Amino acid sequence: MAIPADETTAGVAVSNLLADYAACIDGDALERWPDFFTEDCVYRITSAYNFVRDLPAGIVHADNRRMLQDRVAALRKANIYEKQGYRHIVSVPRIGRSNGTMLETEAGFLVVRILAEGSLDLFATGRYVDRIDFSGERPRFASKVVVLDSEKIDTLLAIPL
């Protein structure tokens, strides 16, 4: 597979990938989550404050897919996850520059948390800064930086974003 030659096809492919990704997390299918990434992917969660200053220290930093698998295993073991749900709403994406089989994209997002007794709250907002690799049989994230708008992040450590 290659990057679709025209921006239109690329735009829809990106929307589909982002929608699949969000559905995987919200559907608690976390075992499938690492498969959205390339083997030597970068996955980071950071804040807008740190991102703008290019500070490397993020909230989460993974250098490859195995680290994401370990993360899922740890989450399952900790079992923190069961009593609340999440809903990702992804804004219309921007298609950026492409280079070979790699495409840069960005999309704003919002995550609502659904608590066990049923109430909803605004959990996080931010943007995905992604590089998508189209060289495999399906598009995967070569790099995904989750840039959170808020610095208040203590409770965020558990959930993939």
Add this chain to the structure above:
Amino acid sequence: MAIPADETTAGVAVSNLLADYAACIDGDALERWPDFFTEDCVYRITSAYNFVRDLPAGIVHADNRRMLQDRVAALRKANIYEKQGYRHIVSVPRIGRSNGTMLETEAGFLVVRILAEGSLDLFATGRYVDRIDFSGERPRFASKVVVLDSEKIDTLLAIPL
């Protein structure tokens, strides 16, 4: 009309349909709402809990378009609807399998309620699990299952989602 042969065209057609659908409800043009469905449509509102277990009992269950028309008539008569507004935000959609003129899609959504005095609150989140029929002059929902994330649903009975 047939399902667009390529996924790109289908993706944009689905986005347009979802956007029209949301605008119809948010614009309080409920008399147009049943026309988004085929005559023998299924329309259900259920919770994630029930949906995963395939429990048939939903919050709302309609087997055909006439039931949707009756619902609108009842809403208009009850007149519950006037003092608050709604805003649907639909996340980027996923294009699923197609079969003949029928296309499966899913999209996360969020509904904000606008109260009479002007305050905004998070009213509902969930996902649309849709089958779209492209055999007519315009795409319509052959089946729309509104899967709500929260079990707390008492006040939801009034509004189409």
Add this chain to the structure above:
Amino acid sequence: MAIPADETTAGVAVSNLLADYAACIDGDALERWPDFFTEDCVYRITSAYNFVRDLPAGIVHADNRRMLQDRVAALRKANIYEKQGYRHIVSVPRIGRSNGTMLETEAGFLVVRILAEGSLDLFATGRYVDRIDFSGERPRFASKVVVLDSEKIDTLLAIPL
């Protein structure tokens, strides 16, 4: 550049434009904001109540791009803006009628405000009623009417929406 002949290409072009627009505001790149508009643009912020009644008095009314530049200059001078951030989430857009190089579109949106101490609140919801001019080297808003769902708007005067 002309309006893409097919609705699919137009749909992706519109998504891209809306995503760029939102990213510009959320990224506090306000000096670039007026450039999303044509020179003789109309930019209005109004409420659903006024919009439906076609009342001309809006919260903000600009008749050309220079007024938008003045607005940014005033905002920078007032310096109101620094302590909070915003995140626009734009729903899937509707592609409407086209006329020559002009395309009508609509999209629901939601704005979350990020306060200095890190909390998130629902700041505004509404829809963009846009006319996009494709005659230049890139698409620009010939008219953008921001129709807010709520009448409670006192604090909205500062931020471009």
